[in-house]
Amino acid sequence: MIVDVHTHTPTHRSPVADHEQSWNTAYRPDKAVKLFVSWHEYEEAFAEAGVDVSLVFNIARPPNPSAEEDQISWRSLNDRTAEFADADPTHRIGFMSVLPDDPAAIEEIERCTSDLGLKGIKLAPNYQRFDPLSPNAYAVYRAAEQRGLPIVFHQGTSAVTYAPLRYAHPLAMDEIAMQHPELRIVMAHMGHPWQADTIAVVRKHPHVYADISALFYRPWSFYCGMRLATEWSILDKLLFGSDFPIIAPGETLVGLRNVNAPIAGTALPAVPLEAVERIIHRNSLELLGLAPGEQPSHPIEDSA
Secondary structure, three states: OOEEEEEEOOOEOOOOOHHHOOEEOOOOOOOOEEOOOEHHHHHHHHHHHOOOEEEEEOOOOOOOOOOHHHHOOHHHHHHHHHHHHHOOOOOEEEOEOOOOOOOOHHHHHHHHHHOOOOOOEEEOHHHHOOOOOOHHHHHHHHHHHHHOOOEEEOOOOOOOOOOOHHHHOOHHHHHHHHHOOOOOEEEHHHHOOOHHHHHHHHHHOOOEEEEOOOOOOOHHHHHHHHHHHHHOOOHHHEEOOOOEOOOOHHHHHHHHHOOOHHHOOOOOOOOOHHHHHHHHOOOHHHHOOOOOOOOOOOOOOOOO
16 A cells, blocks of 8 residues: 555646646756646546555745635635545545634634534645644644544745744754653654754654655755664654645655665665655554544543
8 A cells, every 4th residue: 555645636627728837946956846836637646656545735924915726715725625535535635724823723724624524734844834833733633633534735945935933843843742742743844954854753652743844856955864864763653745736746756766776886874765665655544543443532622
């Protein structure tokens, strides 16, 4: 089984017209990224890569009148994710996204859980511009822990000017995990470029994991992070993820299997390829409490 724990809901149900398309040259150093994709493009990419199950989410963003995409209600983004996940529930699991500083955040978690059937939460404190250690954020973590909802956090750097880096530093996850030890957490992108800090947090907490999405196209940094993970014995806590549509899952599979390419012909120690295959085929659903028949780890209580 291959589980991709990091994919974004397609922007368009139908094919994207050329005049509607937008490209970003800052996300990847090797090529421009197509920002708008259709349902069919998603389905094709994941079928070609042999991905069995993917976690799918949008990112709820605070209002920004200067950005057209922010005119879309963040609640409607969750509706879109649920619609896409429901179209193929065998292969997709939908996650919600909420704005912790919005007074309706806990209400939205309840709506997404009970009405939409979404199974987890995606948060990006830097993009969403909320302090991950604030009381409002902790209310969301408490609600997630009580309902057995794993959280995927964006971690690490960003090319977006307005996104505060300190909100996405991996050491914040240590504070959260200490307060919520049963909360399943995925630290995206191994917290790049702070992979060592991510590894320290993952090693310390039983239910904290990291995904390897959006890393292989910086090959030296990727090798170094994976080698650190080898030396600190946390390769078994790394999860496969692509960050589609920025990266296709097939690209990620190739890049992951080529992790040792930067050290070819040298005496530098390799990342064990058998461990790489275990990452690719890891049952992340079981680790995150998303396998069929899994129940929340705590009874649902009043989160006020």
